[in-house]
Amino acid sequence: MSFRIQKPQPLLGLLFLLLNWNAFALESRPDTIESLAKSEQWLFLMHYQPSTWGGYKGLATSPKFYAHPEGRTHPKKELQALVQLFNEAHQNSYKVDQHPRCRFPFRFKWLKRNLKGFAPTESPANCELYDLYIDKHNAKSIGISFSSYNVNSPSSAFGHTLIKVSSNKNLNDHSKKTELLDRGINYASNIPDGVNPIWYAVGGLAGFFPGTFSSVPYYFKVREYNDYEARDIWTYHLDLNQTEVDDLMDQLWELGNSPYDYYFLTENCAYYVLRGLQAAVPRIQVMDKVPFWMIPGDTVRALAKVPGLVKAVDYRPSIRTQVFARLDKLNPDQAEWVKDLASNKVNTSALSTFSESQQRDMLDAGLDFIELINPDDYYEKESPSLKAKFKLLQLRARNPLETLSLQIPLPEQAQPDRGHESARWGLVGRTDTLGHFGLGFDMRFALHDVLDGEVGYMRNAGVGFFHIEGTYWEEQNEFILDSFAALEVIALPAYSYYQPNKSWKMIFGHERRIDENCLSACDLFGIELASGRTYALTSQEDLLIYGLITTELKWSRHLPGSDFLAGVGPDVGLLYHWSLNTKSILQYKHYFYLGDQREVYRSGLAELRSTITTNWSLGVSFQNNEGHKSVNLKLFNYF
Template sequence: MRRLLLPLLAALALPTGARAAGLDYAEELVSAARTSGLARDRQWLRLGHWRPRAVGGYESEADGPAFFLSPRGKTDPEAELVATLRGFFAPEPKDPARQHPQCQFPARLAFLARRLGIDPSRLPARRCEKLERFWARTQARGVTLVFSSYFLDNPASAFGHTFLRLDKGEEGGGGERAELLDQGVNYAATTDGGNAILYAVKGLTGLYKGEFTALPYFYKVREYADYESRDIWEYDLALEPDEVAMLVAHVWELGSTWFDYYYLSENCSYHVLGALEAASPRLDLLSRLGPVVLPAATVQALYQNPGLVKRVRFRPSVRAQFARRAAALDPAALDAVEAVAADPAAPLPEGLSPERRAAVLDAALDLFDVRHARALVEGKDGVGELRQRLLARRSAVPVQSAPLTVPPPPQGGPERGHGAARLGVGAGESSQDGSYVALSYRAALHDLLDPPAGFSPGSQLEFLVTDLRWETEHRRLRLEDFSLVDVVSTNPLDRFDRRVSWHMRAGASTVRDGGCRECLAGRFDLGGGPALVGAGGAVTAQLAADSELAAAPSLQGAFGSGVRLGVGPTATLRLLGGERLATQASAGLRFLPFARPDTIWELAAETRLHLGPASIALAWRKTPLDVEGQLSVLFFR
């Protein structure tokens, strides 16, 4: 009975005559919208996230049914526009969990009011308390797109991540903007705790729901910069005040729906740009993206709208903060940092001024947090107590630390990065197969010899790499090499950072030893070891204990099977000449227990010259049965 009563009362609140007049006005607006073809307007289509279909017509990317007032709304922008207009005049919804259309769709209301000249006094007045609370919470005066850097330790974040920040424009006590208090708007998949393989399959095929959430920016800073130690880049956007308001209103609309989440295409970065476009019809963002959407490419799409990015800020991870503090200390002080980070009660060198004592303890605190970030959040026994003692010791030194300024890294932000896709065309000569024409394609993202600008030094992440050869003498096409995924994480070993470097690859390679007659074998490679980096990043030397598993029907593997396991060392030397030149040489030895041959080796060298949009690559390789050289041109897109 109560359920029936509420909407009835709401309807009675308007005199019957006024209500009828309202409905007339609604129909008047509907016919005006139809006549002007407003449903084909660029911004209307963007507000509903309708995209043209290959078969004609439109379909919205939004998948939550509550996003549409018309039953045909998902595929019919005009039906949805009409239903929206009528909805604005509708009585309060029967279901208290549902919002009135005026409250649920403030951006649509603003758009239609502006374009149809709706007279607000002729709309039935509705209270939208939840929306008003959200509005008060965000207080947005500006918008920033935030990019958190590549994080190879988590496959979901390996390509980086982007989200929006609604800026309050308020000042902290010291005159700096209190950005931590801004509201972050994040789009992410809601996963369900399945295993990694299930996760990958579901992520790639759209079986997860992607949803927008709003949370204070400080949670994101704590998560990315502190907990995961990822650098953050912030791009302040030059939006007009009405565009900012439109964005907040549209984010509210998106809060009541979801999108099927596709890890490669309709991902976090895609929908963040989609929301921006809906708020600001003058922008062209999604059209700048390829079929595979990477966070870095969405940052680059911002830059293709001249003047849109008005300021860039670099927010250093706790690891970068520590590096900056350590760089200001002499060797004796660094010894003390190490000692205090391990034991908070360790003595400091005699005769240090309070300022120097503070500097040593400040660095030790950051080092402690770098080393124990996870244990701290997880509440592991003892770690918090150690940190507490270190903090107490620092607080006893009556020196207020000056603000730490960390300059952005020399390679710059993701906007400087090369295109993720790479096409290679070249020619080579093999002692086994004679001369050949080489063709290669990589879907994403970066290898260690690619132009370094905009990427984390020492991190490689490649996805779907194919090397084909047309052997001109044998008139034969060969799949020389294929990588499903190829990851290298180089962690320079120094006195404070003892993480080993590691690499992993899954794919297939042509066997160039006596194991089979140039067969293509499925391969899985895994290995790791220490790496040393010197001369400001120009020289990297690495030694790794490697393993490789290879399988092919014709392979003379262990015990006569087609599977063999190789283990052995690899030494690698990499030299970078600024952003123009990169060279790498490596030597590897593998023992193949119970297989034939029982030992294989490989020597390889490659050098690349980067000339802006293209690079020239010269490669040489020697294996037990083959020597080959290849010259090619690489194009990035």
Template sequence: MLRRLLPLLLCGLCTVLQAAPQLAPARLQALAAEPFWLALGHYERGKLGGWRSYVDDDEFFLAASGAEDPAAELAATFEALYRPAALGDRHPQCRYPARTRWLREQLALDDLPAPACPEFAAWYADIAPHSTVLVFPAAYLNSPSSMFGHTLLRVDQADIDRQGSPLLSYALNFGAYIEGMDNSILYAWKGLMGGYPGLFALMPYREKIGEYSRLENRDLWEYRLNLTAVETGRLLEHVWELRQIQFDYFFFDENCSYRLLELLEIARPGLQLTEDFPLTAIPADTVRAVKNAGLIERIDYRPSRERELLARAAPLEAAEQGWVQRLAADSRALQDAGYQALPTERRALIEDGAYRLLRYQASGAERDPASAARSYRLLQAINRNPPPRLEVERPILPEDGHQSRTWQLGVGSRDDRAFAEYGLRMAYHDLLDNLDGFPLGAQIEIAQLRLRQYQGNHWQLQQLELAGIRSLTPRNRLLKPWSWQVAGGLERVPGEGGEERLVGHLNGGAGGSWQLGEELLGFALATVRLEQNRDFAAWLSPAAGFDGGLLWRNRAGNLLLEAQGDYFHNGEVRRRLSLAQQLELGDNLGLRLSAAREFSQWAPPVNEVQLQLRWYYY
């Protein structure tokens, strides 16, 4: 019996000998109020006072009240550091290396147990952190979840530029954890409402390269940060603490970009990056905040497969692009007499274009032996007749575009009634906004509010748009994407007796867009609409319609000519013809002149003109 009890007695004696010393209450409170400790716990001030942690996982905290009490969590951590070293990987020092390092430095703790942490040591050595890169996969128009862009961190080893490849590095990503196959609408709703948990994930960077620039055809911007090896290591220690730890995930604020800003504040104590994002954290804005903080050392650009394909096809004539399609579909056309009669240098461009088109078409699909064989034959032809090096023009940096929030001040008239209009849009960009840093034909507007003040001090809500998304991606000989749009909210429409009615609506459409000139897009979409209008007998009324027009990028800014129509099931026909020109006065200032004529079965035609000043800010 004594032999069995002896190990327990020794363990208990060891625990007593290494019990945590007492920490003075004043010192405890002072440490708990330190910004770095608050950052380690992801604490923020509660709306009604006190503290709350963004972490939504009890496994992260050592104290029962740790999610709301930074001092209690610090006291529990301090005591836990003195637990027996025999716990090994289960020791709090192994579980919380960033907390341990900071408390050891702050309190000069030279009497701590020294547990072995082989699991953490092996993980840390495999990553070998030395430097950090902020990666921005640019907006991808045909995916609602990707239209804002995204950010992640890449952790590089030493001498990555001279002796290695970034593809061997690790990518650190924060995102919504989705189980099952939610459709795009359900994904958008749950992402807005916090319906998904958020998790950090560390994976090989080559996998992320494949996901974004290949599968989703997104350009990648890589911002090398000037974090030191010590700062990068500190960041990674905290990432270890967050393994499988859940956060609430919200698409507009507590998202990928916001969480990464928190990590940068841990890497370099004293940074105050998250303070600028109390309501929304749009990726381009967070990149701008990192740049303004002086963290960026160098910027590299990786074009997507789609952009590379279009750049290769740009100098080809229509007949040559036809050969690109034929070779991608059947590489035996390489031996066609008509093809062989083409000049050697033209065949080199065509073959490279065909190979890129084939690779583009195969993105995201399972391996097809026939497609692989065609790729191999095209590669053989390229090796025999190499094309010139592909040069892809580097776009304007995404963070150099206008700010995401917009104030609007307008004056105008609706027939013989003058009005002033006041507006606020929380995010982000419409078809006419200042274009630098954005693709032509892209729109994503969130929370658009417009109030009008008519003569006689008559106020009315003109519009409350929850979301308005448009993707006018042009079709061409090689690529044929669909254009689409969706919007929903409240807006004013013509009503009986010439009155305007505030109605609820949800509408969408799909069709095509075409590049009619270097800076000219034409588009035509079939649309559907659901409307809740008290002038209608039915509570909810459907309509079919159209939306078409021209979008022209000119020297002054952007011009949009648009014709729209809705044909309701109850016989109401509503049409609208509009023309608007945005004048770009500065990076974050625009002047918009618009004119419209509206037609309705229930009222005479109405003319409206408006001059609007738009100020973009965050």
């Protein structure tokens, strides 16, 4: 018996190959797809994270972000579905903006670069929104803008970062005025109106609020941060080529199609700015340069650690910085005239007694001053401050002299990438008046206190999350948790006529206190709130005195009678800046408690701390809590 082998017909074979190309392509490259599905680049550009129970889970919560129904938890299925979607696109008709290349432009380019043999048949794609996005941004260069810390606003206490997209490649031609025409791509949490600060903090820590990307004119953010909130803005210009800029824009387009769970200390604006940057430009390995808990300041420090990545740093001073720069140029009589504008009254007769150039400087300072002290009034059409500003503008229009441009040098000591890392741990040696010796630890996940080195951080203020202190006492062979502050904020800005700032403090958490109300010592849980003022005793604000009225409400099962302790009393102190890196504080508290048989509580503190290097500091303190005295030697490392 013999077999007759027929010669295949070329045309039939070619037709069979074309009709079955998609299945053939997928099945003939299982190893390639298998390896790509496990590759770091694929997992990163799709923003997968290891799941708690094994496998992976995508950060994007919307099904529209994925090509496969199970794409959020199956990287391989998502990759296979994506390849098939592109390969079969020419066989389908799509509505406007629904073509796969409209939805996933970066993934399409990535597959062409990385998947061997990936060459889907070209088909027309009507991408109106994507084309508008690309045209509107006209991206030629990228910067990361950081707005400085603002402890008076819960959403701004840790600063904020956004991506600044410029249509100008040459930084030398990009003035402060023309950059206002740039765009800002922002990631932020969507918080309902009317949310109180406590729920804001709890919801932000627990991820209850969704986060989304948005694109806005850059001057919107300048108006918000520079003017309304009086925060300095630092922009770090990145050295990216045009292909990398285009890839980043495509990656951001894809990220903008889904909400994400927003967490204050981890998956926040800093996290997504860096993650999106590394996904689009894999040569920039920045995610390994930041801790698990990440805040906006970590973004710019991570960028600065990549050699050659930051090609320039720009500084845009806040309205507050500009006001004081203009006031410094005035004599006392001129400054007094500007000061009177706080009452929204424009003394035109007094103004006329000055020379034309003096009037120009006074009016320019006055316009900025009114805007600084009345930021909310610009939302009210008939507000007195708006009327006063309109009057000043009329007077300024009659003065023919040009405004003198402010030459405010870049303050390197305030540059955020130069500051210490955001987390801190420390070792503490303790000894008390009874001769007991203890070895303690001090751990704070974020961010800064008033005695930390102030380079790159806010002055006379601090904000901390999850600050834990404990001590092992050798003689008693006992470990004691001294305190755990879930949240602690203190702001001691100097009060002046030009800046009628309030000083305040809030601590929420646990402390172990030597207190007569507990008969010996007890664990107290609750909140402290304080408000008052701080005054500078020197012109450079090196020495400050503050006075606060503190109210506290604490609970403990060790209290006799009621389990609650409610008290009020003064909290006063002196804060002295020996230098940028060395500070000391003297503090005294005296609380009076409500209720029968409640005792007063008194405590005193004297502490000196010096920053040895950027991320190391050494301190010594003396404490007296109701007669229980101790001396503490502290060594801190910031990481």
